[in-house]
Amino acid sequence: xxxxxxxxxxxxxKRGQNVTFRCDPISEHNRLYWxxxxxxxxxxxxxxxxxxxxxxxxxxxxxxxxxxxPKGSFSTLEIQRTEQGDSAMYLCASSPGQxxxxxxxxGPGTRLTVL
Amino acid sequence: xxxxxxxxxxxxxxxxxxxxxxxxxEVTNFRxxxxxxxxxKAPTFLFMLTSSGIEKKSGRLSSILDKKELxxxxxxxxxxxxxxxxxxxxxxxxxxxKLTFGQGTILTVHP
Numbered sequence: 001x002x003x004x005x006x007x008x009x010x011x012x013x014k015r016g017q018n019v020t021f022r023c024d025p026i027s028e029h030n031r032l033y034w035x036x037x038x039x040x041x042x043x044x045x046x047x048x049x050x051x052x053x054x055x056x057x058x059x060x061x062x063x064x065x066x067x068x069x070p071k072g073s074f075s076t077l078e079i080q081r082t083e084q085g086d087s088a089m090y091l092c093a094s095s096p097g098q099x100x101x102x103x104x105x106x107g108p109g110t111r112l113t114v115l
Numbered sequence: 116x117x118x119x120x121x122x123x124x125x126x127x128x129x130x131x132x133x134x135x136x137x138x139x140x141e142v143t144n145f146r147x148x149x150x151x152x153x154x155x156k157a158p159t160f161l162f163m164l165t166s167s168g169i170e171k172k173s174g175r176l177s178s179i180l181d182k183k184e185l186x187x188x189x190x191x192x193x194x195x196x197x198x199x200x201x202x203x204x205x206x207x208x209x210x211x212x213k214l215t216f217g218q219g220t221i222l223t224v225h226p
Contacts, residue, residue: 035214042205042218043158043214043216045214050211055211056211091157091158104149104214106151109156109157
């Protein structure tokens, strides 16, 4: 399978715990994005990587959130001290190219439930 | 702040009907308008439009962009039950393609 993959697919955690999600983009794609989607809403942008560099973070991304993309391949998104409001689907997308607009291809998402 | 608004929010039709979904946007440094289909999983890419007035077509689906009036439409002809999904519109406004999504239109096609 050459698409975007995400693990785990589902995560249930208790409030206050830390969680980490992983995204493996399509191998030749330089750009990687994280989005969050809650029920009844479209995805909201969280952060963007060009290769290993994190170039933008949304103000939605509080200090409890951190993302990395070491070596410009897979990416991790960590949420520390989870809160019930963090419950959502976390989507990763990747896109080719250095400049200009390109279609983004989404992974299956990680559904987080914070109890 | 960048904004994308879709209408209607939901639509119920019967198989064979034709539907038109609307998307308006206000995005700084607009570059592209994308349509995605989302079933009970991640969004799947349908179209990307960057030029006004040029229709993109894929089977029974087609889409067009009006950059002067800042909107796009997605048409689906001869709808089938398999077209039932959420249709998301997104606008890209920076060189690296960060997308701002609308709320989505929930399409339900009855047999």
